[in-house]
Amino acid sequence: MPVLDFEVVKKETGNSPTLLLIGGIQGDEPGGFNATNIFLKNYQILKGNVWVVPVLNKHSMLLNHRGIYEDMNRKFAALPKTDPEYDVIEHIKSLIVNPEVDAILHLHDGSGFYRPTYVNANMNPDRWGACSIIDQEYLADSKFPNLGVIADNTISYINKHLIKPEHKYHKRDTKTAKGDIEMEKALTFFAVKNKKSAFANEASKNLSLEERVYYHLLAIEGIMQELGIQYERKFKLSPQNIYHLINDAKLNIEIEDNIRLPIYGLKSELNFFPLPKKSIQSIKVTGDSYLMGLSPRDNQQIFVKYGNKLATKLNPQYFDFDHSLKQVKIKVDGKIQEFKIGSIIDVKKSFEIIPLEDYRANIIGFVLPKDNAKKPNEVGVEITLNMCQSRFSIDKKEKIYRIEFYKGELFSGMVLIRFQ
Ligand SMILES: [Zn+2]
Structure with a gap:
């Protein structure tokens, strides 16, 4: 799998400050990248700016792998130019040091529940879930120097909204500059060295996806409140509502x-x-x-x-794809309508493709009676669900069929017919 560059989406009002929000440095931590996605789709920023990297390690996410080229969050100290992810790391570093960026929040899913003292195998100082991480308490010469206080206040906001008491958040100060060799290679310490106020939020891997996203969104809201970024959320924050947003059948x-x-x-x-x-x-x-x-x-x-x-x-x-065909005419339940290429068309009883000059239509799963032409043009015939062969439907309910349009040897696009 080749390395993919990441997307940056900016929600801006023009007023400072600017928070840089990063998800998905590890490809198997879906809480983080689902949180950035839901944030982008469902939050409006009213004051301040939020720049969002929805998923930093996209090539690993597509393979459900923590890091197909090793751990990306250990590549921020020294990295040879031969590393496959060298360009991605340079890109995200340039974003972190961008003069407009004031603070960074880095989202992770970690195992178990961090506790400052040993409770049990799942809750102890070696666990990473359910904590807010800073590299040091105070960062002189930065826009928001009181990292510890900001983390404390964010944690108390999260802890006011716990689903269960045992999910309680704690602060974890890794004191990186005092000799934490592993954390020195991480993204947040690179930010801190460049005088950027940086925080990491860990949601517990022991929780469901919607619960992890719930805690990440609380952390994002808590940090925004601390930085003076005003926002509006389009839904009531709850794991159930997040579940419906993630599993939306209309996606x-x-x-x-x-x-x-x-x-x-x-x-x-x-x-x-x-x-x-x-x-x-x-x-x-x-x-x-x-x-x-x-x-x-x-x-x-x-x-x-x-x-x-x-x-x-x-x-x-x-x-070879052809982009010359923009729309097609289809008679749906007796009424001729125009549809853009790419449309998903709801049909109650029947549809009929109106002939097109220069293009032919192929309905996958329908064969014109007595026509075994290799390149069919299935227009001008009224078609109902029982005329389609269900094994060619694209969906498990066997209601959705592909219509493909061709111009000679070129593929010009598809629409879907969805029978009700
Ligand atoms: Zn992580």
């Missing part, structure tokens, strides 16, 4: 502006799926979250990912 992924697929409910494999003839990492992937991606595997399959979740596996057929 789609978009591929090269020609294809849109739902993330949930797909069959485990989709065959002869059109993808462009170019490297997988250069395929444009967008959609309703910052965690979407395509991940190639050794067996030629392409995994469609949403964070650490697998949406489906594609057995691709590669085409």
Whole structure:
């Protein structure tokens, strides 16, 4: 898997200060990168700025791996130029030292529950979950020098909203400058050395994803309050509501502006799926979250990912993609309508594709009676669900079918028909 660069999304009002929020330095810590994603989709900043790196180690996230090129959070002291992640590290360092950035919050999922003294195997000083980490109490010459006080106040905000008492947060001062050789290589200490007020929040890996995200969002809110950043949240903060945001059945992924697929409910494999003839990492992937991606595997399959979740596996057929076709006309339940390429079209009873000059339509799972043409043009026929072969549907409920449009040998895009 090649190294992927990360995205930076800026929520700005123009007033200082600026918080840099970073998720996903480790690809198997979904609490952090789901929190940044939900933050981006559901918070509005009213005063101050928040720059967000939703997922720093995207190539490892797509493989559900902590770090396919070793631990990325140990690469901030010295790093040879030959390291595969050298450019990514240089990029994030340049963002950290950017003069506009005043403070950094780094999100992690850690094991167990940190406690200053030994309680049991799950709760002790060697555990990393449920704590707020600083490298030192005070950072002279920085915009927010009282790191310890800010962490204390953030912790008390979190602890006012605990789901269970045993989730209680504690402060962990690693006193890095006094000889913590491991932490000296970490992102937050690089920030501290550059006079940037830096904090890390650890959500416990013992908790469900929505509970981890819940505590990360509390930490983000607590830090924003300490820095004087004002915000508005679009939902009532609770693990249940976060669960619904993460598992929203309406989430789609978009591929090269020609294809849109739902993330949930797909069959485990989709065959002869059109993808462009170019490297997988250069395929444009967008959609309703910052965690979407395509991940190639050794067996030629392409995994469609949403964070650490697998949406489906594609057995691709590669085409040159054509972007000339913008919309198509389809008669849906008796009424002719225009649809953009990439649309997901709800149909009650029947649909019929209106013929297009220069393009042909192929409904995957429908064969024109008495027509075995290799390159069918399935237009002008009214089609109902029982005329489609269910094994070609893309979803487990066998209600969604692909219509693919071609111009000669070129793939011009797809729409989906979703029968009710
Ligand atoms: Zn981590």
